[in-house]
Amino acid sequence: MALLYYVLSFLEVALLIMSVSSGIVVSVLVRRQLEAFAGECVLAGQVIWYSHTHFELSPSDVPRCTYIIAVQAVAAAVAFTYGLYRVIAMCSERLDFPVMRVICIPVYSIMTVLTLAEAAILSHGLNEICGGFQGLNVVTTNYECATFQLVDWHIYDGGGFYDDYSKAEISGWISFVAWVSLVAIGVLHCLSDRPDNAFPSPNNAK
Numbered sequence: 001m002a003l004l005y006y007v008l009s010f011l012e013v014a015l016l017i018m019s020v021s022s023g024i025v026v027s028v029l030v031r032r033q034l035e036a037f038a039g040e041c042v043l044a045g046q047v048i049w050y051s052h053t054h055f056e057l058s059p060s061d062v063p064r065c066t067y068i069i070a071v072q073a074v075a076a077a078v079a080f081t082y083g084l085y086r087v088i089a090m091c092s093e094r095l096d097f098p099v100m101r102v103i104c105i106p107v108y109s110i111m112t113v114l115t116l117a118e119a120a121i122l123s124h125g126l127n128e129i130c131g132g133f134q135g136l137n138v139v140t141t142n143y144e145c146a147t148f149q150l151v152d153w154h155i156y157d158g159g160g161f162y163d164d165y166s167k168a169e170i171s172g173w174i175s176f177v178a179w180v181s182l183v184a185i186g187v188l189h190c191l192s193d194r195p196d197n198a199f200p201s202p203n204n205a206k
Helices: 002-036 062-091 098-133 145-150 161-192
Strands: 041-049 055-060
Touching: 002 062, 002 098, 002 161, 041 062, 041 098, 062 098, 062 161, 098 145, 098 161, 145 161
Parallel strands: none
Antiparallel strands: 041 055
């Protein structure tokens, strides 16, 4: 049944577009904060308070942010490449190779694991740095993490650190959900292409 094939294909392309978009957002925002902090990664960094107005920030390892940027850049590139192929394959049956649907499953699975690790690292890092800021002992005030974008960062430009990292965090989890969904779509594509299946793809339709 051709309808099943096209429904799965359109869903796959939509999820790949989502992966490209979220990957670009995460990479750009995290990269921008690396530049704002002079190449330092503040995710999971330590905040030491000396007074209610003076603190010292000890950034974490740069590879933490580098991994986040690299994973999402690769994810966006993979999603764009395969998404382009799927669009072409939908328009031309002779270019729709069944083996590609088998190959995509391990690729999608690998990207799922990588984006899960990336999203977890980003969330943990943001929670840690915010926890350090909120450790300021002011009994009468409950500061939100975003409030500390307004403090004097001295040698750094921290004016948008929370906004950028929180958006990157959301985009990172969206990316993960998209790749998990793509694994499921890939499996359904393979099942629908089996010769004994009641729902053959257009290539097998008579």
